[in-house]
Every structure is written in C-alpha cells, then in structure tokens.
Amino acid sequence: MRGGEIAAYHLNECRPDTHFPRRHRSMSNNNAPVSVVGLGLMGQALAATLLRNGHPTTVWNRSAEKADALVSEGAKLAGSVADAVAASDVVIVCVSTYEVTRGLIDPLAKELSGKTLVNLTTGTPDDARSTAAWAADHGIAYLDGAIMAIPPLVGTPQGQFFYGGKKEIFDANESLLKELGGASVHVSEDPGVPLIFDLALLTVLYAAGQGWGHAHALVNTAGISAQEFQPYINTWVQYVVSAAIASQDQARVIDEGDYATEISNVSTNQLALGHIIQASKELGVDASWLEPVKKAADELVGEGYGNDSFARTFEKVKAKKK
Numbered sequence: 001m002r003g004g005e006i007a008a009y010h011l012n013e014c015r016p017d018t019h020f021p022r023r024h025r026s027m028s029n030n031n032a033p034v035s036v037v038g039l040g041l042m043g044q045a046l047a048a049t050l051l052r053n054g055h056p057t058t059v060w061n062r063s064a065e066k067a068d069a070l071v072s073e074g075a076k077l078a079g080s081v082a083d084a085v086a087a088s089d090v091v092i093v094c095v096s097t098y099e100v101t102r103g104l105i106d107p108l109a110k111e112l113s114g115k116t117l118v119n120l121t122t123g124t125p126d127d128a129r130s131t132a133a134w135a136a137d138h139g140i141a142y143l144d145g146a147i148m149a150i151p152p153l154v155g156t157p158q159g160q161f162f163y164g165g166k167k168e169i170f171d172a173n174e175s176l177l178k179e180l181g182g183a184s185v186h187v188s189e190d191p192g193v194p195l196i197f198d199l200a201l202l203t204v205l206y207a208a209g210q211g212w213g214h215a216h217a218l219v220n221t222a223g224i225s226a227q228e229f230q231p232y233i234n235t236w237v238q239y240v241v242s243a244a245i246a247s248q249d250q251a252r253v254i255d256e257g258d259y260a261t262e263i264s265n266v267s268t269n270q271l272a273l274g275h276i277i278q279a280s281k282e283l284g285v286d287a288s289w290l291e292p293v294k295k296a297a298d299e300l301v302g303e304g305y306g307n308d309s310f311a312r313t314f315e316k317v318k319a320k321k322k
C-alpha cells in the first residue's frame with residue numbers, strides 16, 4: 001500500500017475512536033513516569049534505558065526475579081499489571097506474543113483509559129489492527145511499534161523502531177520514543193503497517209540468510225572453508241546483490257511495472273536456477289527452498305516474459321486483488 005492508500009485503509013477499516021483520550025500527555029521531559037510490562041531480553045533493555053534517562057520506571061514481569069537488576073538500579077517493581085498501569089500515564093508492553101499481550105491488558109481496559117499504551121510485541125498486522133481497534137473503543141491512546149533492533153541497540157541513535165497509529169500520539173511522545181531508539185519513525189496511521197515493515201525486512205533477512213547458508217554448503221563440498229570463501233560473498237553482496245535489491249531504481253521498476261532490462265533477464269536466471277538445483281542435488285546439498293523460485297521463473301518464461309527483468313517475480317508473489 002502507498003501512503004494515501006494506507007491512510008484510506010485506516011479510515012475505512014478501523015473503528016472510530018469515539019473515546020479518544022483527552023489526557024495523553026506530552027513526554028517532552030525525562031521526568032515522565034513510564035511503566036514497562038514484560039522484562040524479557042527486550043523489555044529489560046527498554047526499562048534500563050528509561051531508568052538511565054531519568055524516568056521514574058515501574059516494571060512488571062510474570063517471573064518477578066527478572067526485575068532484580070532493574071530494581072537495584074532504581075526501578076519500582078509492581079505487584080500486578082494493574083499496579084504497573086496505575087503508576088504511569090505511559091505503559092509499554094513487550095512480551096512474547098499478542099495473545100499474551102491481550103491476556104494482560106484486556107482485563108484492564110478501564111484502568112488504561114486515558115493513558116498511552118505502546119505495544120512493542122511482535123505479531124501480525126491483524127493482531128496490531130485488532131488491538132488498536134480495542135484500544136480506540138476504550139479511549140486508550142495506542143501506538144503499535146515494531147522494534148528493528150536488538151537489545152544492545154536500544155537507547156542508541158541507531159535503534160530503529162517503526163510506529164503506527166495516530167500521528168498525534170506519536171508526536172506527543174516522540175522524545176520519549178526516541179530515547180528508546182534514536183532512529184524511531186512514525187510510518188503510518190494504520191497500526192498494522194509497522195509489523196508489515198518488520199515482517200518484510202525479516203523476509204529479506206531470512207531469504208538472504210538461507211542463500212548464504214546454501215552458498216557455503218556448496219563451497220564446502222569442495223573442501224573450502226567458510227572463512228576462505230566469505231570475502232567473495234562480501235564483494236558479491238556489495239556490488240551485485242546491492243544493485244539488485246538495495247536500490248531505488250529497482251523499487252521504481254516495481255512501482256511502475258516496467259520490467260524491461262538491459263542487465264539480466266528472467267530466461268538467464270531461470271537457467272541459473274536450474275543449474276544451482278541440479279548441481280546442489282549432485283553434490284548432496286538440499287536446494288528444495290529454491291524450487292518455488294525456479295517455478296516462478298518457469299511460469300514467467302511460459303507466459304512470454306523471458307526477456308523481462310527478474311524483478312518481475314514480484315508479480316508472482318504479490319497479493320491478488322480481492
């Protein structure tokens with residue numbers, strides 16, 4: 001979805017927030033109390049950052065002992081989620097799943113009403129949208145966030161968090177949110193978009209990781225170590241992979257649907273995929289993950305797109321219009 005479509009989606013699909021909270025406050029100073037629900041690896045990093053920045057920080061975790069180090073640094077341990085909610089006007093939730101999140105917050109709709117709830121749990125876009133609709137129904141100022149960082153990056157300028165929900169809620173809390181991750185941005189009024197971004201970027205990571213492992217498995221059959229081969233991957237990624245997927249020019253190809261190419265076409269890549277799969281089988285390397293990629297190339301060639309850019313595979317995977 002493009003920007004306008006995202007906004008339209010929100011207007012059409014999300015229930016009106018007739019109880020939009022009146023008293024969500026600006027977090028422009030670092031004395032604002034904040035509560036953190038969930039002290040896993042990520043929740044601990046979030047709470048530690050808030051403490052370091054001078055926020056009176058109340059924490060709750062199912063296994064209370066995970067709060068010990070934070071309490072010794074000055075955090076207040078709440079005896080219940082309700083106590084954590086009561087302690088601050090901003091409540092951050094970061095637990096394993098949305099199911100857990102909803103189990104913790106649904107009974108506290110009344111207590112959360114008028115407060116700001118920042119949910120940093122990973123789930124699906126629908127999880128985020130339904131939780132946002134629930135929050136709107138109860139007068140809770142809700143932001144859904146996706147953390148594109150690991151715990152050591154929390155509280156640094158490089159920490160990137162994507163936020164969705166009402167822009168005015170993000171704006172009112174921007175300085176606090178940027179303390180957690182300096183590169184935090186509001187990406188859409190549609191609360192589902194941060195998780196779409198999150199899952200999209202992870203898709204790039206996992207596909208690249210799978211290809212990386214496959215590459216080393218192939219090279220390993222010739223008795224060559226990973227460290228010996230890695231420099232060639234580095235150069236390949238820098239100059240070839242980067243041009244293929246880390247480029248605005250390629251993004252424009254998708255947006256404009258103009259797949260003409262003078263670089264490398266589907267037919268050439270169809271043959272290369274066939275060679276990889278055949279050689280992998282001969283060498284005992286599992287190439288099954290590449291079969292669907294080859295199938296997409298076969299189909300495109302069959303449909304007469306053999307001379308187009310390999311970027312046309314986007315047309316094979318994109319959602320069909322409902």
Ligand SMILES: NC(=O)c1ccc[n+]([C@@H]2O[C@H](COP(=O)([O-])OP(=O)(O)OC[C@H]3O[C@@H](n4cnc5c(N)ncnc54)[C@H](OP(=O)(O)O)[C@@H]3O)[C@@H](O)[C@H]2O)c1
Pocket residue numbers: 038039040041042043061062063066094095096097100120121122123147148149150151
């Ligand atoms: N770690 C990362 O690098 C990273 C990066 C980006 C996003 N995230 C996201 O951040 C969220 C938390 O990740 P994490 O790394 O902190 O995971 P984690 O270390 O496994 O912690 C999971 C948290 O969920 C709580 N929890 C699980 N089941 C529960 C239940 N039934 N009732 C109450 N609490 C429950 C755990 O409580 P107990 O301590 O009592 O088990 C703990 O606080 C996840 O959605 C994850 O995808 C993490």
